[in-house]
Amino acid sequence: MRISQLSGEAGIPVATIKYYLREGLLHDGLLTSATQAVYDESHLRRLRLIRALVGGAGLSIAAVRDLLGVVDQPPASGHDLLGHAHQAIIGSEVRPVDITPVDTMLGALGWDLAGCDDAAKSSVAEALEGMRSAGFELSESTLATYARTMHEVAEAEIAGVPTESAESAVRYVVLGTVLAEPLLLALRRLAQQAASRERFGVRPLES
Amino acid sequence: MRISQLSGEAGIPVATIKYYLREGLLHDGLLTSATQAVYDESHLRRLRLIRALVGGAGLSIAAVRDLLGVVDQPPASGHDLLGHAHQAIIGSEVRPVDITPVDTMLGALGWDLAGCDDAAKSSVAEALEGMRSAGFELSESTLATYARTMHEVAEAEIAGVPTESAESAVRYVVLGTVLAEPLLLALRRLAQQAASRERFGVRPLES
Numbered sequence: 001m002r003i004s005q006l007s008g009e010a011g012i013p014v015a016t017i018k019y020y021l022r023e024g025l026l027h028d029g030l031l032t033s034a035t036q037a038v039y040d041e042s043h044l045r046r047l048r049l050i051r052a053l054v055g056g057a058g059l060s061i062a063a064v065r066d067l068l069g070v071v072d073q074p075p076a077s078g079h080d081l082l083g084h085a086h087q088a089i090i091g092s093e094v095r096p097v098d099i100t101p102v103d104t105m106l107g108a109l110g111w112d113l114a115g116c117d118d119a120a121k122s123s124v125a126e127a128l129e130g131m132r133s134a135g136f137e138l139s140e141s142t143l144a145t146y147a148r149t150m151h152e153v154a155e156a157e158i159a160g161v162p163t164e165s166a167e168s169a170v171r172y173v174v175l176g177t178v179l180a181e182p183l184l185l186a187l188r189r190l191a192q193q194a195a196s197r198e199r200f201g202v203r204p205l206e207s
Numbered sequence: 208m209r210i211s212q213l214s215g216e217a218g219i220p221v222a223t224i225k226y227y228l229r230e231g232l233l234h235d236g237l238l239t240s241a242t243q244a245v246y247d248e249s250h251l252r253r254l255r256l257i258r259a260l261v262g263g264a265g266l267s268i269a270a271v272r273d274l275l276g277v278v279d280q281p282p283a284s285g286h287d288l289l290g291h292a293h294q295a296i297i298g299s300e301v302r303p304v305d306i307t308p309v310d311t312m313l314g315a316l317g318w319d320l321a322g323c324d325d326a327a328k329s330s331v332a333e334a335l336e337g338m339r340s341a342g343f344e345l346s347e348s349t350l351a352t353y354a355r356t357m358h359e360v361a362e363a364e365i366a367g368v369p370t371e372s373a374e375s376a377v378r379y380v381v382l383g384t385v386l387a388e389p390l391l392l393a394l395r396r397l398a399q400q401a402a403s404r405e406r407f408g409v410r411p412l413e414s
Contacts, residue, residue: 155398
């Protein structure tokens with residue numbers, strides 16, 4: 001198909017598609033003349049993926065390029081998979097925060113953090129520090145609920161990683177990690193509304 | 208204190224503080240001459256709050272202004288609290304997605320959605336649609352885990368809402384909702400690393 005038809009099918013403007021081509025996010029079409037190319041299903045699939053990462057997950061073009069790089073060239077060994085995917089998503093930057101409270105706190109909750117890198121721990125420490133410096137006091141019990149539920153979520157997710165090929169495994173981890181974030185947060189807000197109604201009611205107590 | 212000292216204490220450049228003053232996010236200091244003002248602890252607390260919302264939670268200046276508006280002028284009745292807070296955070300826009308699958312799906316999981324607005328449901332529908340259009344198949348069991356754990360999280364959070372004043376309740380809800388998001392997501396990624404290590408190991412199986 002021509003780029004105009006690709007644009008219609010994907011619901012993405014031609015100018016944006018050309019931008020993705022220039023940025024190397026989308027592979028070139030097959031040239032049929034010096035100025036024209038044709039595109040196929042693989043381009044459509046890739047465009048939908050880019051749209052979900054940019055729009056749905058709100059990632060930057062640079063982060064999307066890194067992620068697509070991991071999807072296109074998955075690491076050879078299975079156990080490096082999550083590390084590579086996470087690095088593409090959050091970078092490997094260890095922020096200048098003290099991570100010992102995170103080790104202590106999660107260790108007390110029974111987490112085995114031996115295989116976890118400092119970048120992931122520093123994200124947790126930074127998030128805790130952000131709440132603290134905003135004057136928000138997170139109760140021990142709510143924090144324990146966060147930790148326990150996220151552990152359950154991660155176990156369900158990792159149990160579902162397909163193992164028939166490294167490509168499918170990486171695709172699952174990368175997309176699942178990024179694309180499920182808006183879903184989890186939206187479910188939480190919806191559940192808060194339901195829980196709030198239960199606690200505070202929608203009308204004054206009837207006598 | 209002078210603005211330079213305020214800057215030092217808050218770790219925020221003077222130019223940024225002046226920008227927040229112009230944008231109305233930070234209340235004016237007390238004028239001591241035509242060109243000089245002094246600031247106090249209330250300015251420092253507010254700056255730390257703004258920094259957490261902009262930096263930690265990654266909100267736009269416009270969203271922060273809306274949020275601070277809710278914190279400064281909380282709704283009179285307790286049960287409107289969460290609605291106002293969520294509206295400031297996510298807006299009241301109902302996106303053009305079909306929300307009936309969300310009702311069906313969460314109804315089947317036992318959620319009581321009577322008190323929930325369509326904006327919150329459309330966020331869930333949009334997140335699901337984002338995964339689907341990216342070609343990511345979310346299993347029924349993982350989705351059920353997401354829904355169940357987010358319900359637990361919300362119940363713990365709503366149970367912790369302080370009720371001594373509307374201001375403290377709104378502050379808790381607004382900040383808790385926004386500031387806990389990076390924490391939840393960071394905990395999930397850390398837990399994924401731990402779960403991945405458990406499933407895939409960190410070295411080849413020893414013979």
